[in-house]
Amino acid sequence: MMGQSEHIAEIIISSLMSMTLMLLMGILGFPIIINNTKYNKAIFTMKAVKLAFFWSLLPAGLLIITGTDFTINTWEWFHISTFTIYTSVKIDYYAAVFLPVALYVTWSILQFALWYMEKDHNIDQFFKYLLIFLISMIILVTANNLFQLFIGWEGVGIMSFLLISWWFGRPDANSAALQAVLYNRTGDLGLFVMMAWTMTSTNSWELDDIFLHSQNQNMTMPALALILAAAGKSAQFGLHPWLPSAMEGPTPVSALLHSSTMVVAGIFLLIRFYPIIEQSKTAMTTCLWLGSLTTLFTAACALTQNDIKKIIAFSTSSQLGFMMVTIGLGQPRLAFLHICTHAFFKAMLFMCSGVIIHSLKNEQDIRKMGGMYFLTPLTASCITLGSLALTGTPFLSGFYSKDAIIETLNSSHLNACALSMTLIATSFTAVYSLRILYYVLGGQPRFNSLSPINENDPNLNTSLMRLAVGSLIFGQLITMSLPPKTTSVLTMTLTMKMTAILVTLTGLTTALLLTQSDSLHKKLWSHLPLHFTTLLGFFPLTIHRLLPKLTLQMGHLISSQLIDQTWFKLLGPKAILKSSMSLSKYINTIQLGLIKLHLMSFTIALLTTAFIYTIMT
């Protein structure tokens, strides 16, 4: 059926793609080994990522042009009796589009980090950690195999630990890193269940085999396990406090890990395993509810935060919940589109906040900033652009994903409560974005007069511009070149179509009105809503004190003192000790050498023998 030339073209394309991936690995792995002088290694790393980005455009381009995706099954890693684990790589639509996006964002962030971490002595080690993180992320994204995915999954978790506690002299940083790893590990329970379940029921860890064998089975348990894993990694409600705490790390870390790449790993997992999740109604409902709860809760928390990085972190968490809602609606492609567009403007927002923090001599409280519009114009433009893209301003890149999702939301027949929560959260997005803009850019400066405000570094400027360009055009680019897989609802009323914009405008006007009012002089009739959101819903207050206290108490009182040192000792050594000592004390009295005792044993023996003898006969 296929002609000779098409065969050749296929071979060329597949070999090109495999070469691409190998080159990616080679380029990304090489800087770790070479030993240049300080700061040169960092520049080399950035250039390597830039080169890798251009290489990765190749499979993406080939996907757009010819629609080819491929799976490579290379090396038989090891077997356990009859089960073999391979290293297999899958470059399908998701991986092929995500790789250029991730590499583009990483390139920009690395260039930004050249400016941000310039004064740090260990800048080379910092770049090395970021590179190892990137490689783990690529392993995760291109894995065709649950074990390989798990390697990437844990790899990004541990690199997150190392990077959050980069300034490890701070106890806050150390505890934040520990918190991140523990919450991620709680989610890993789900991944363990998934691996065990697929092992026992489909006898393979390859994704294709899993999808093939899971057609008619009850998929609720693995689907819920996957949702747990995603909740741990992507900071859904219940496992969310680590994400705001992770802001202890340097800003490039927050930009790369905790906005664009690592936290979307959970959502990416759900997107990859979507054929499994869509077979279980419970799982879809869980996604919807969990996502909407997360997005509303974290958006509400973002309303009253005073640390600029924390507001953006909560915004990330809210957008992650939004992606989860999309999966619950049955639109994995739209969720994936939102991942890609979100990466651009969120990273840009973090980078702008980094510029402001550095400029104001490490000031992170927005109440002490102001008037940056005139002092750092480029940064101000980029923040505004990013916030506009975040809120879904028409025809910026965020619009293409967010508006499509809200349209699907409105025209679906699912739970109205979840949908309305998502809409409220969308309006909150506008509110907290305006909060950032108002406090940081507007008004009179509220900081010290001799702050080293400087945005003249070319590294800084080019990276910001690059991400700005991405936020502007990426949505348009992808939507035009890659058609969606499912047909969206094409006819709806005007109000339904305009819901996203209306809701956003409502939030915006409410926020603007609030800025005008003399709310400082009004007495709040109840402090509860303010305290609820400022203290993050009392969640960290209760859980972070209760659970560790219970665990440590259980460990100390029960496990260590009660059981180990008391009961096991009493049952084991002390029991033997007591019984043998009492036995030997008893026997000791017989062996005192007293005639009475000898006579006694003689008498009793004689008596017993005579008794038995008479009984027997």
Next chain:
Amino acid sequence: MPSTQFVFFTMFFLSLGGITFYRNHILSVLLCLEGLMLSLFLLLAIWSLETNTTLFMATPMLLLAFSACEAGLGLALLIATTRTHGAANLNSLTTLRW
């Protein structure tokens, strides 16, 4: 068990018990010892009576003679203990302990 046997059995073991679980004074031991010997004498006597061989068995008499000697010896020991230790307490006889 026939009643004769029961009586002798009980008498023997009661006296043996009396020796074993003695009180402090030596005299109680000696008395129980006499009871022991008495029960053995009775046993031997009744045995020879039952088998109608009283003429041929001089064992009871022998036993009686020796028990009398033994009693005398015991009494001599009692006097000797009282002379050296001041009181006839069995607890004070510590030389037997090794």
Next chain:
Amino acid sequence: MMKILTPTLMLIPLTWLSSFSHLWRPTLSYSFIISTLSLTWIKNMSETGWTSLGLYMATDTLSTPLIILTCWLLPLMILASQDHMKTESQTRQRLYITLLIFLQLFLISAFSSTELIMFYIMFEATLIPTLMIITRWGNQLERLSAGTYLLFYTLISSLPLLVALLMIQTNTGSLSLTSAQFYFSLIPQHNFLWLACFLAFLVKMPLYGLHLWLPKAHVEAPIAGSMILAAVLLKLGGYGMTRISTIVDPISKNMTYPFITLALWGVIMTGLVCLQQMDLKSLIAYSSVGHMGLVVGGVLTQTSWGYSGALILMIAHGLTSSALFCLANINYERTHSRIMYLTRGLQIIFPLMAIWWLSFTLANLALPPLPNMMGELTIIVCMFNWSWWTIIFTGLGTLITAAYSLHMFTTTQRGALPPHITSLTPMNIKEHLLIILHLLPLLLLILKPEIITCWSS
């Protein structure tokens, strides 16, 4: 077999007859050569039968990795003990090395024996050098009670094993492992026989309820004692259980229930103990109990995945635990204190050592693709197959393991340097070499895990 045993035996005259300045380095280099020789036994792993058959000794895919681990550990022990033995007299130093060599001999004989009685004798024989090392060269007063605990726990539980082995011998006429598949149906199936066979190994592993000897012995032992205890002696229990379970097969289905439950419960309880532990060596010791609980669970399910996972985890845990003890000893030699809070914040002054601490902490919390993760994952899947409730315990266990491992790392390496640490001698190359020699096999095993998954075909 003789090409490994005879050189090891000849190391003893080497230690006694060489001059004092030529004591440590030649023994080190010759034991390295012996361990390299032992690597020749990794051959043709697709066979499941026995190779290198001698009259009473043979190796197969289960025992080969354990023998290689044992041979690899002797030079590491000699390397680790050299510093703290400097202050002892000549004879004592020679005696110490001789004890280590005797341990090596008994362990190789135990792992490669084909007769169960020989295995039993060597199993018991390894206790004596261990006891001597702990009670003579330990550092604190509690070493005497540690030795007592070690000795009596192991002896009391292995006496029933002797009785069981004799009973099997009288019933079937043979105790050879090579022909076990022919005679095991003649063995009377009785609960107590099963219990007698397994109790010795369960105490050695250790199973959670019978584990009291392990923290004492590990903490009080000097570094070589801790290393060999953690790395190899515990694995004797696992190896024995694997061998014996092929013989007492049909009854094991019901008898294993309480022990698997206890083992799983032990993973969580010992993890909780580790979380609030102040003593560094005690933390590593309790962590060993937890990991070995997983191994016990894997072996007792008696499936091929269980045995594979158990062996992988045993080898990986041996290397990891031994390395962690070496790291703890490096701290101890400088500050003479095992308390974590007194030696905290060390990353600032010893950055390279922090990397080693990080690697072995990550190995302890089972980071893929290290063999620790492969083993744990295999056992978790195997137990999930046995009963799906176990995933709660094993998942919670991995969470708690991550918590205490990172707590150990954060406390000893991160944070501010305490004000009372004013001068510590820098790390010398010997210590770095020691840690690298633990790390390299672990990393290389990622590339070829077939060596340690037994019965791979």
